[in-house]
Amino acid sequence: MFNPETIKQQFPIFKQKTPLGQDLVYLDNAATCQKPLAVIDRITDFYAKEYGTVGRSSYWPATETTKNYNEVRGKVQRLLNAAHEDEIVFTSGTTDAINKVANSFLRPRLNAGDVVIISEMEHHANLIPWQQICTEKGALLKVIPILDSGELDYEALESLLTNKVKLLAVTGVSNALGIKNDLLRIIKAAKGFEVPVFIDAAQSVAHSEIDVVALHCDFLVFSGHKIYGPTGVGVLFGKRERLREMAPLSYGGGIVKEVTIEAASFQQSPNKHEAGTPNIAGVIGLGAAVDFINEIGYAEISAHTKAITGYALEQLKAMEGIQVIGDVDDRAPVISFVMEGVHAHDLSTFLNEKGICIRAGHHCAQPLMHRLNLMATARISFAIYNTKADIDALIIALKETQAFLS
Amino acid sequence: MFNPETIKQQFPIFKQKTPLGQDLVYLDNAATCQKPLAVIDRITDFYAKEYGTVGRSSYWPATETTKNYNEVRGKVQRLLNAAHEDEIVFTSGTTDAINKVANSFLRPRLNAGDVVIISEMEHHANLIPWQQICTEKGALLKVIPILDSGELDYEALESLLTNKVKLLAVTGVSNALGIKNDLLRIIKAAKGFEVPVFIDAAQSVAHSEIDVVALHCDFLVFSGHKIYGPTGVGVLFGKRERLREMAPLSYGGGIVKEVTIEAASFQQSPNKHEAGTPNIAGVIGLGAAVDFINEIGYAEISAHTKAITGYALEQLKAMEGIQVIGDVDDRAPVISFVMEGVHAHDLSTFLNEKGICIRAGHHCAQPLMHRLNLMATARISFAIYNTKADIDALIIALKETQAFLS
Amino acid sequence: MNDRIKALYQSHILVNAKDTSHQGKLEDATHVLEAYNPMCGDQYTVSLKIVDDVIEKATFDGFGCAISKASTAVLTKQIEGKTLVEIKPFIELFHELVNELSDQSPESLTSDEDLLAFAAAREFPERKVCATLSWEELLLSLRGSMMK
């Protein structure tokens, strides 16, 4: 039977008290997740016992490293159900992947008067890179608006789609509100106009199964550190033909066929897109994180985080002076709320005294906050190791804060 | 007294035998360096005891992480003798840093007919990014040629400098041959024409002291993994005014002031240039690597690697059928050679049987190899843990291989 | 609530955060400053009426956490009547008060209780930026055009 307490024991950070002597109640998983021992040990072993570079050596340990590195590509391929291993490219994170696709896929294909569509709930990472290139090229950035509930206005999307649209980039889940988007519907609509679709799955992969073939998206990206893996590593899935037709994501060693001062020719993907020495330890640690997820299984993970989210919503809604933002039935394990009379930052400082970690602010989604007329919210977000006891501790602390501050 | 054997003991990988039961003789340090226990432990402790995100939280452990992360900036500032802490930007490596400066500094400043100067000995990473932008813009990429000795032709440089030159990018040390460039001379010449200078210090920082104020360079970059630090982290030094006038290196969260769908305004450097969740563990591990270097001290490091290099050169030159490439008095701890009748790749496979790691190939420097009329060389390169015994083992194995193969 | 956090939010700060006496815009402002922390979104507009190098009136408008609001309220209250020359050391004193690395005790710096209350920020370095937000902006303006 699934037991979050035994899961928690696999995460060393929870074995100790916070500097103020509290148990750590970590509720900022949408920002970054804690790491299980299996991931930490894998990284340590890599550096201590088999460290080498990848891709161009015929000596141990580099041969071993290259094998292990490429095995992770297969693991990620299976995790996303991608059709080919060469559709998986390692980047240094979601932000990095988006910027690179913006530079190498969008820029050369975008002309004055063209259109790029995003949504009103995007994280700045899935907004500014596209925005800047639209500005540079004289193209238009259009927005799928949200309804008052926080959900996307799917009908509005349909009216935005034309033959001028060169890309549609949208998040799977709002990092600020936990709203889930109906990606199948969005992608189907976009495909009617042959619009390439880019999915920001930074908030999706930790909690729910992804199938890029069923989704039929052209690109999908996520970060290792949000799925129990190391920092500094991310994944770009790209359909084979997209990755082949694109210029390299960046230029350097390991990606070339022939180089002269005048010109360079390049290998095929994925090599082509991974210039320079990659974050080898990051990729290998990411492999351990994927194993960790697979061992528990998405069914258990989704069920658990859903249960915790439901429990937290219930408790929050029962409190006076708390307003949960976004009105949807089914949400990802992310809840934003405001406490009447108490600024989210003050709340966060108070909760920290109790060992409780929450996020306060605009969550890198200023246009969304603006639309909702909010300056800042408090956000809690859950992972596989969170328990009902965590929520209980939160609710007690919220009440104490309320009594003291408001 | 400095003793490489006690140094070696600080590197866990040398405690075990290779899979073939040999002691590991690691001579591919120009590709990547092994990690001391202090660096490995720092990363482990970070993930196991104090993991959090950086920059926007008011809870432990994120507050602790933010403090530690920013302390590394100060460490790197002092390592390079930069004037200001905000002149240090973390990237995911040398290749990443070069691509980003090419996109964000060079691209908007380069026009048709302008000139960018590099040298004939550049690593592909310090060639292709500039080349591609020159091609895009109709600008010219010009090359400081090398002499037959392998040294740069400094006189030729002077004839290349004009007011049309928008950037000069050059490596401190040739990764293929170990040739050191006279950066002071190059930069002085460039400054006569107010040309910004970009230094690829990937092969420099592990072995020799760098002083960006004395050099007076505009940019300087290196990778953590080549200075005993983790993979996936690098440093971009940029003069304050350069970093301020440049667009962000990439776009995303944590770098903005205000964002609307139409436009974004940005914070000041270094924040401005570090979009998204950085490689936090990488930066923290890099801090431990800088500490490690400082504890030994550049004086000892330089003296030791110089002595090993001298010893290796002596032994190699005493062998029949070995030709060392590049004819200079003073070289970095990198030696390229060819063995008559034996291809470098076969040599590398043979040496691997003895636990000896060398690099074979074009070393990501095809234009240089072409100039020297070489298809592939064998390369050995040294770090602080290499000993004369390593060289002796190499020489014995080279002789055996020669007897068997040629 | 433990003592650490009580000290930070002690009544002086909570009272000042709710004090509306200096809130609002000045019709006859000679200078208007925008204090903004992009990390958390706190944002204040400080209106000043400066006549003959004396700050005759100061008010503020905006939103943010209790700490930034209280510190802006205290700032506007306490600078009224000060000359531009007097303000710089006053802001520096405030910075010293909240600086966790200071070797001077808060009590040795001031006996004003509204100011002293912010010394608790020494325990919360990540909130220092809240305490100094508007003060910092005023200092920047002084360094810039305002002094001329």
Next chain:
Amino acid sequence: MNDRIKALYQSHILVNAKDTSHQGKLEDATHVLEAYNPMCGDQYTVSLKIVDDVIEKATFDGFGCAISKASTAVLTKQIEGKTLVEIKPFIELFHELVNELSDQSPESLTSDEDLLAFAAAREFPERKVCATLSWEELLLSLRGSMMK
């Protein structure tokens, strides 16, 4: 030298790497292939004279390590006289021979000693690419225009 490495470079390979009998360019070539490994720089030009779907002559030119050179030499020697239809299974056999994941013993695949010598590459997966460089290029060409 240990047995592992001796097996890899056993005399058949070293002899074939130095065998110049099929080196050179064909004046009357009908097809010219370029086999190139960008990772290590090995590069061979294979010239074929194909008449009525039979490879009448095959030679090569270029440089690279002993393994890639020997394998290219063996390739050119052994495909002479074969029909295009026969070549595909022959190349597949060679791939199987060097495949470290194969469940077939080398001896069950062939008794040709020049070919068998490459089975030692099973122990050196990172060198498999050297052994198959020219073979792979020929296979690609067969899949492409050559068969038409």
